[in-house]
Amino acid sequence: MRHDYLFRLYSVQRLNSVYNDHANYEVYFLLKHNKMLAVSFKFFRFIIFFNLFVTGCILLQSPRFMLNPTGIVSFYMFIFWLKVFGSIISVAAEYIFHLPKKEVFLKNLHISPIRILAWLTTIDFLLFILLCIMLKFYLTTICI
Amino acid sequence: MHNAEILSDNNLYIDSLSFSRGGNDIITNLYLTCGPNEVVGILGRNGSGKSTLMKIIFGQTKPDFAFMRCQGEKFEKGYQTRKIVYLPQEGFLPRQLLLSEALHFFELDDPNLLQLPFIQQNFKNRLSHLSLGMIRFFETLLILHTKHSFALLDEPFVGLSPIYIDLIKEHIQLVKHRKGILISDHYFRQVMDISDRLYLLKDSRLIQVLNEDDLIFGGYLNHMD
Numbered sequence: 001m002r003h004d005y006l007f008r009l010y011s012v013q014r015l016n017s018v019y020n021d022h023a024n025y026e027v028y029f030l031l032k033h034n035k036m037l038a039v040s041f042k043f044f045r046f047i048i049f050f051n052l053f054v055t056g057c058i059l060l061q062s063p064r065f066m067l068n069p070t071g072i073v074s075f076y077m078f079i080f081w082l083k084v085f086g087s088i089i090s091v092a093a094e095y096i097f098h099l100p101k102k103e104v105f106l107k108n109l110h111i112s113p114i115r116i117l118a119w120l121t122t123i124d125f126l127l128f129i130l131l132c133i134m135l136k137f138y139l140t141t142i143c144i
Numbered sequence: 145m146h147n148a149e150i151l152s153d154n155n156l157y158i159d160s161l162s163f164s165r166g167g168n169d170i171i172t173n174l175y176l177t178c179g180p181n182e183v184v185g186i187l188g189r190n191g192s193g194k195s196t197l198m199k200i201i202f203g204q205t206k207p208d209f210a211f212m213r214c215q216g217e218k219f220e221k222g223y224q225t226r227k228i229v230y231l232p233q234e235g236f237l238p239r240q241l242l243l244s245e246a247l248h249f250f251e252l253d254d255p256n257l258l259q260l261p262f263i264q265q266n267f268k269n270r271l272s273h274l275s276l277g278m279i280r281f282f283e284t285l286l287i288l289h290t291k292h293s294f295a296l297l298d299e300p301f302v303g304l305s306p307i308y309i310d311l312i313k314e315h316i317q318l319v320k321h322r323k324g325i326l327i328s329d330h331y332f333r334q335v336m337d338i339s340d341r342l343y344l345l346k347d348s349r350l351i352q353v354l355n356e357d358d359l360i361f362g363g364y365l366n367h368m369d
Contacts, residue, residue: 035249042245043238104236107203107223108287109249 036119039111043102044120047094051124054086055131062135072139079135083128091121153216154180156201156228156294156324161210163196170196171207172348178324180215180293183316185339186328187353187364192345194328195233198296201326202230215293227293231300237283239272246271246282250290257289277303284312288319295319297327301334313338332359 040048058079065075099113106113161174170193178184188194199205201212203221212218214225222228230236237246244267247258257263262281271279284300301309309331316325316338329335336342342353344362351362359365 039249042241102238104202104204104230104232105238108229108236108290110223110226112224 035109036111036116039106039109040116040120043098043106044094044116046098047090047117047120047124050090050093051086054082054090055128058082058131079132087121087124091117154293155213155215156326157213158201159211161197161200161212162208163193163200163205164208169348171200171345174348174350176343176350178294178326180324181321182340183320183325183327183338185335185342186326186345186350187330187332187335187342187359188328188345189364193348194345195298197345198230198298198326198328199232202228202296204230204232222294222296228296229287229290229292229294230296231284231287231298233298233302235279235283237271237279237286239270239279241271243267243269243271243282246286250286252286252289252291257285260285277305277308280304281308281312285315288312288315288323288325292323294324294326297325297329299329300327301329301331309334332364 061078062075065071065078068074094117099117103113106116156178158174158176161171161176162169163171174197176184176197186194186197196205200207200210201222203219203223210220212220212222214222214227217225217227219225223230241249243263247263258267262278263285266274266278266282271282274282280300280303284297287295287297300312304312313334316327319325327335327339336356343350344353344359344364345351346362346364351358353359353362356365360367
């Protein structure tokens with residue numbers, strides 16, 4: 001009896017009978033064009049938040065460097081090395097500890113794990129360049 | 145037979161595949177085809193290279209040499225063709241994922257899969273809240289119902305209760321008309337039931353199997369089975 005009940009519940013005949021109904025088709029393709037973005041925010045939070053943390057450190061420490069005459073040069077060095085080490089650590093940690101667990105999942109979604117890591121690093125790098133330009137603008141027009 | 149298969153552009157076609165590890169030949173000069181509406185079963189002892197074969201086709205492992213083609217497109221990594229999906233032995237869905245999210249990510253061409261009671265009951269559950277068997281069942285359903293042309297199933301029946309095994313077999317029969325399936329499992333009778341063609345991977349080569357006697361002769365079963 002129990003078996004029959006379960007079997008009826010899970011029967012593929014039930015699935016077969018509604019096979020041609022595409023009423024809600026669009027709902028299931030909602031993420032189609034945003035898959036890369038959705039996957040990034042869902043599965044690569046570590047690398048995103050770690051790089052945001054590095055950027056936060058740069059911004060929070062910036063006032064300290066403005067107080068002395070050689071501060072701006074030191075500030076640029078601080079930004080450069082913190083960012084370099086931050087990027088290396090975040091990419092290495094993601095690659096070693098997190099990527100192997102989701103490698104097949106990403107590949108089944110046709111996303112190359114290495115490519116998405118490169119994509120995220122590139123976006124982070126571009127945002128960092130933007131931050132540097134804004135800081136440069138701030139230092140030359142407002143501070144001086 | 146071979147010429148007909150080579151000319152058919154709809155097949156998954158593997159030729160001259162060789163793989164060795166640490167000086168041992170795991171697979172030697174393997175030839176295998178799978179049609180778009182066909183279930184091909186592969187049996188073999190532990191360590192015979194069944195999983196390695198699937199990993200090579202999907203692009204998880206690099207072979208020493210292989211010529212592989214999927215529906216006329218030559219490839220080195222199956223996932224890059226966007227026509228091949230793979231169910232690995234150890235599962236592949238991140239445990240923090242909701243079932244609904246997994247369905248969204250895989251853009252199922254069969255939205256009415258959602259009407260299955262198993263899916264409806266667990267739609268908003270995380271995979272971490274399900275038992276290992278239920279996760280396996282869901283992963284297998286997901287792989288079977290994606291819109292890809294070929295599915296590689298590595299031990300899909302492991303950890304499943306008999307009723308779920310029967311359901312998976314039903315689903316395989318259901319999707320077979322639009323998908324080629326390469327399946328490997330130690331539940332050899334289940335694999336024999338659903339396979340159109342069956343092979344035994346032994347001594348790094350594929351041997352065609354027609355019945356259980358061939359499995360005994362091939363050293364996969366003993367006479368007591």
